[in-house]
Amino acid sequence: MAQIETHINMPDAGSAFPMKALQNGQLNSFMKANKRRFFSYKIKPFLGKPLNVHFAVSNSDVVNFYKDEENLSLSNYDLSLRTGGAKSQFFISADIEFLGRQWALLNRALDLEPAINRYQGDTPSFPFLAPDDPIALCAQAAVNQAVQNILARENAKSSIFSLLKFWRKERRKGEIDVIKDYGNVVTYLIVRDFIGLSVSGQNLFKQSSKLRLMMGPMFFNLFINPGARRPIISFLSNFISKIYKRRILKCYGEAPAETLLGRLRTLEPNSDPVQLDQHRKYVANIVMELAGSFHFLTGSGFAGIVQAIDEKETYPENQPGISNADLVQLVENVAHDPREKLDEYLRHYSPTEFIFRAVQKDFELKSDTPWTDGTTKFSQGDMMCLLTGLASKDGDTFENPDSVMPVENAKCLRHKYLHFGSPDVEPAKRRSKFPSENTPHHPCFGQYWARTILLEMLTGLLRLDNLHTVKRGQFKMNPFSGGIYKMQFNSD
Numbered sequence: 001m002a003q004i005e006t007h008i009n010m011p012d013a014g015s016a017f018p019m020k021a022l023q024n025g026q027l028n029s030f031m032k033a034n035k036r037r038f039f040s041y042k043i044k045p046f047l048g049k050p051l052n053v054h055f056a057v058s059n060s061d062v063v064n065f066y067k068d069e070e071n072l073s074l075s076n077y078d079l080s081l082r083t084g085g086a087k088s089q090f091f092i093s094a095d096i097e098f099l100g101r102q103w104a105l106l107n108r109a110l111d112l113e114p115a116i117n118r119y120q121g122d123t124p125s126f127p128f129l130a131p132d133d134p135i136a137l138c139a140q141a142a143v144n145q146a147v148q149n150i151l152a153r154e155n156a157k158s159s160i161f162s163l164l165k166f167w168r169k170e171r172r173k174g175e176i177d178v179i180k181d182y183g184n185v186v187t188y189l190i191v192r193d194f195i196g197l198s199v200s201g202q203n204l205f206k207q208s209s210k211l212r213l214m215m216g217p218m219f220f221n222l223f224i225n226p227g228a229r230r231p232i233i234s235f236l237s238n239f240i241s242k243i244y245k246r247r248i249l250k251c252y253g254e255a256p257a258e259t260l261l262g263r264l265r266t267l268e269p270n271s272d273p274v275q276l277d278q279h280r281k282y283v284a285n286i287v288m289e290l291a292g293s294f295h296f297l298t299g300s301g302f303a304g305i306v307q308a309i310d311e312k313e314t315y316p317e318n319q320p321g322i323s324n325a326d327l328v329q330l331v332e333n334v335a336h337d338p339r340e341k342l343d344e345y346l347r348h349y350s351p352t353e354f355i356f357r358a359v360q361k362d363f364e365l366k367s368d369t370p371w372t373d374g375t376t377k378f379s380q381g382d383m384m385c386l387l388t389g390l391a392s393k394d395g396d397t398f399e400n401p402d403s404v405m406p407v408e409n410a411k412c413l414r415h416k417y418l419h420f421g422s423p424d425v426e427p428a429k430r431r432s433k434f435p436s437e438n439t440p441h442h443p444c445f446g447q448y449w450a451r452t453i454l455l456e457m458l459t460g461l462l463r464l465d466n467l468h469t470v471k472r473g474q475f476k477m478n479p480f481s482g483g484i485y486k487m488q489f490n491s492d
């Protein structure tokens with residue numbers, strides 16, 4: 001490969017996916033410095049076949065690739081999970097026949113009375129759901145319970161208990177980690193009460209962490225192990241996913257009738273054992289993905305929103321933290337324009353920073369670089385990595401990409417937001433068609449649910465008296481919980 005003359009160095013091959021270069025911004029700087037439209041990287045594993053990964057970073061390319069079903073496919077999901085075809089173990093299966101049957105089953109379960117919608121009316125803006133929609137009710141109940149749980153824990157703190165707090169890593173009275181103690185608990189409660197999937201554990205915090213640990217490896221494997229080129233990660237992920245799946249099937253037998261698992265049980269074919277076995281397989285695949293998205297993605301999405309509020313909003317000068325009055329105002333602003341505000345926060349910090357696609361057919365595109373003959377070649381079997389996080393801050397699309405955009409601008413740029421997959425600009429038109437093999441998009445199925453839950457979670461924070469922070473810039477990354485962010489409140 002031609003030698004590139006630049007002060008920013010970026011190797012073009014390695015034994016694993018270049019996660020570090022992505023996280024520390026090296027890849028982005030390199031592409032910018034060299035005016036690269038694409039960057040091709042060869043993964044050369046110690047064992048097994050090499051894999052070419054092509055990175056795309058411009059907003060328009062990512063939007064187009066999201067819709068491109070001619071050159072690209074979703075079989076990367078099955079490749080990463082070492083499944084696919086008749087053995088498909090995942091809802092986003094590459095096998096169209098399985099996928100169709102799974103979607104049909106899910107839609108039938110959601111349509112049972114009382115029906116569960118994904119959005120209401122013709123407008124994709126707001127309200128996302130009717131106030132008495134099961135998801136909206138479930139989100140409210142989960143927020144109530146999480147808040148009550150925090151208050152009860154605070155009240156239970158005796159002085160002897162607080163003496164032990166350092167040793168037991170307990171938090172000070174009136175201090176909470178809004179991500180772990182609240183956000184992840186709310187999303188766990190939604191999985192428990194909406195889906196019917198629960199895990200055992202001493203208390204809600206432990207149960208929610210346990211469920212996160214069960215589903216986390218599956219998501220990490222999908223994102224950091226394209227083409228399953230690191231067998232140890234695949235092995236661990238598959239091993240832990242089996243525990244997760246077993247738990248789902250155990251709960252399937254016991255879940256209350258109104259939960260998603262209960263609804264799926266109602267639709268069980270009652271005669272043929274082969275059909276019954278197939279049905280249970282579909283149930284496990286559907287719930288693995290949906291429960292994971294509710295708990296892991298929505299929980300991490302909440303962490304991203306908290307981080308954006310801390311780092312991207314403007315506050316009075318010389319004020320060390322976020323005052324309660326600021327917080328109340330911010331939440332009011334979100335409640336006024338929920339779609340735009342939530343999406344804008346998620347544009348800055350999304351749980352999905354990049355998305356893969358498999359190249360299913362050879363093609364080439366202009367690469368804007370003088371040293372590759374002006375074209376980048378994509379070959380069947382290569383992987384495309386859409387850098388959605390960076391493309392969401394593309395200066396050619398977003399003016400002042402690192403600041404919070406005014407609501408009006410965000411409204412006009414809906415078709416450029418990437419964190420929920422291919423932008424879903426006219427959901428009301430798509431409900432009847434989706435999903436079908438002719439649908440040229442793959443938007444997030446649960447995005448209206450996720451926004452409803454995220455809004456409820458933000459509003460619920462105000463139930464903690466005088467919630468505020470003592471200083472800014474204290475969000476810490478944590479892959480296990482989605483982040484750490486401590487806030488103070490009056491606990492008496």
Ligand code: HEM
Pocket residue numbers: 092289290293294297298301302350351352355356418419420421422435441442443444445446447449450
């Ligand atoms: C903040 C939270 C969430 C984020 C950031 C998110 C993100 C995404 C993204 C990026 C995709 C597209 C993947 C691709 O094109 O390869 C997607 C698809 C999907 N999401 Fe979400 N999601 C969230 C919450 C949810 C929730 C709560 C559900 C619950 C049902 C859900 C269910 C799905 C499903 C089923 C798909 C696949 C759709 C299909 O196969 O056509 N997501 N999501």
